[in-house]
Amino acid sequence: MSEKSLTFEYCDKLVQDFEDVIERPIVGNSSTYYTGVDLGTAYIVLAVLDENYRPVAGAYRNASVVRDGMVVDYIGAVRIVRELKQEIEEKLGTELIYAAAAIPPGTEGLDSGAIKNVVQSAGFELTNLLDEPTAANEALKIQNGAVIDIGGGTTGISILKDGKVIYVADEPTGGTHFSLVVSGAYGMSFEAADSYKRDYSNHKELLPVLKPVVEKVSSIINNHVNGYDVKEISLVGGTCCLEGIEKIIENKTGIYTHKPKNPMFVTPLGIALSCTKEIIE
Numbered sequence: 001m002s003e004k005s006l007t008f009e010y011c012d013k014l015v016q017d018f019e020d021v022i023e024r025p026i027v028g029n030s031s032t033y034y035t036g037v038d039l040g041t042a043y044i045v046l047a048v049l050d051e052n053y054r055p056v057a058g059a060y061r062n063a064s065v066v067r068d069g070m071v072v073d074y075i076g077a078v079r080i081v082r083e084l085k086q087e088i089e090e091k092l093g094t095e096l097i098y099a100a101a102a103i104p105p106g107t108e109g110l111d112s113g114a115i116k117n118v119v120q121s122a123g124f125e126l127t128n129l130l131d132e133p134t135a136a137n138e139a140l141k142i143q144n145g146a147v148i149d150i151g152g153g154t155t156g157i158s159i160l161k162d163g164k165v166i167y168v169a170d171e172p173t174g175g176t177h178f179s180l181v182v183s184g185a186y187g188m189s190f191e192a193a194d195s196y197k198r199d200y201s202n203h204k205e206l207l208p209v210l211k212p213v214v215e216k217v218s219s220i221i222n223n224h225v226n227g228y229d230v231k232e233i234s235l236v237g238g239t240c241c242l243e244g245i246e247k248i249i250e251n252k253t254g255i256y257t258h259k260p261k262n263p264m265f266v267t268p269l270g271i272a273l274s275c276t277k278e279i280i281e
Contacts, residue, residue, distance in 0.1 A: 011139050012261040014269055018047060018055040019262065025057035025091040026050070033092070035099040036135075036272030037081060037119050041066045041152025042175055042194075042238055044077070045268040046084045048096065053273055057092055058265075059084045067153055067176075071114040081122035099124035100275035102267065105131040105156045105168035116280070125279045130271075133158030134165050136236040138270035140260065145232035146225055148217075148249075149267060150239040152176055155217055157224045167228065171220045175239035178210055185209050203243040214245055218252030225255070233257040238264040 030050035038045040045060040063080050065073040085096055101119045119126050133147040133156045140147060143163045149156035152175040159167040175197075183193035196202055197210075221233065233255050235246055240263040250257035260266055 008258060008260060010141060011266065014055065014139055015261045015265050018058055018265050018269055021055045022058040022060075025088070026055075027092055028056065030056065032098065032277065033094065033096050034272050034275035035085075035088075035096050035124065036268045036270070036275060037099050037101045037122075037124070038132075038268035038271055039066050039071065039077060039081075039101065039115055039118065040238060041154075043152075043264065044080050044084065045265065046081070046088060047265070047268040047272040048088055048092070049269075049272045049275070055269070057088045058268075059087050071118060074114060074118065077118045078121045081118060081124075085122055085124070096123075097125050098127050098275055098277055098279075100128035100130070100135075100271045101126065102130055102132045102135040102271050104151075104154050104170040105133060105158060127276045127278050127280060128271075128274045129280065130274055131158065131165075131168055132156050132267050133168065133236070135270040135274055136234075136267045137165075138273040139266050140234050140236070140270070142232070142234055144229075145234060146221070146228075146230045146255075147234050147236060148221055148240075150174055150217060150235065150237040150245075152238065155220055156237075157221065159225060159228050159230060161229075167224070169224050171224075173213070173217055173220060174237075177216075178213055178239060178242070181210055181213050182206065197242075200241075200243065207242070207244045207248075210242065211248060214242075214248045215252055218249045221249065222253055225253070230255055235259045236263045236266040240264075 032051045034049045036047040048057040065077040133149045147158045157169045179194040246257045246259040
């Protein structure tokens with residue numbers, strides 16, 4: 001089996017294990033639990049790993065507390081994170097102490113303080129704060145290539161060489177724009193369009209409608225990888241759940257494009273993998 005296949009196998013198994021423990025948490029005697037807190041535009045996800053960094057529990061909730069990568073409802077964000085934390089704690093029968101979080105690349109000076117405060121106000125000790133595509137690569141384990149995180153509000157680009165991030169960027173195009181296109185095409189409210197877009201049974205019908213937006217994302221990717229020797233793209237983020245999105249991006253960029261199993265969970269798992277017991281002051 002090729003190194004590339006082994007890499008994707010690791011990530012896909014990690015996601016599969018996480019999906020399993022969301023439904024059936026693993027209650028054990030781990031000495032430490034590490035939590036990844038992913039504050040997304042569409043969803044807030046908490047991924048919990050044991051002392052050996054294996055998934056043991058998780059929870060997520062649809063939310064509108066973040067817009068274009070920025071926290072717009074601080075109180076709401078704290079409330080949801082705290083409720084998800086308590087929900088998992090009750091299932092595991094223990095307190096979750098340590099957490100890591102992530103922000104869109106290039107926004108450190110704009111919103112890192114808000115996200116840090118949300119996590120801490122929800123009752124966690126924050127141990128790491130990194131950009132989203134870099135966090136995703138903790139699960140992807142890409143050595144050379146680009147990690148593209150298409151979230152609800154933005155598309156994050158992270159280029160890696162020899163396992164190190166050498167370039168990051170963030171562009172304001174994401175799932176919100178997909179929903180706006182569906183809303184206009186079908187004469188639906190934004191909320192109805194957003195729900196329609198999330199239904200996998202509608203994806204085959206929606207792909208031609210959304211193709212121009214996916215091609216715009218592809219152009220964004222092309223603009224940022226230009227000048228770098230990128231031979232592989234890995235897609236993460238909830239918006240990448242759209243079936244067939246990887247084929248359009250590969251055709252427009254001319255770069256091999258991989259989409260892991262349920263890309264919505266790759267970043268929160270990567271965040272959890274970056275969690276330690278070294279508290280950020």
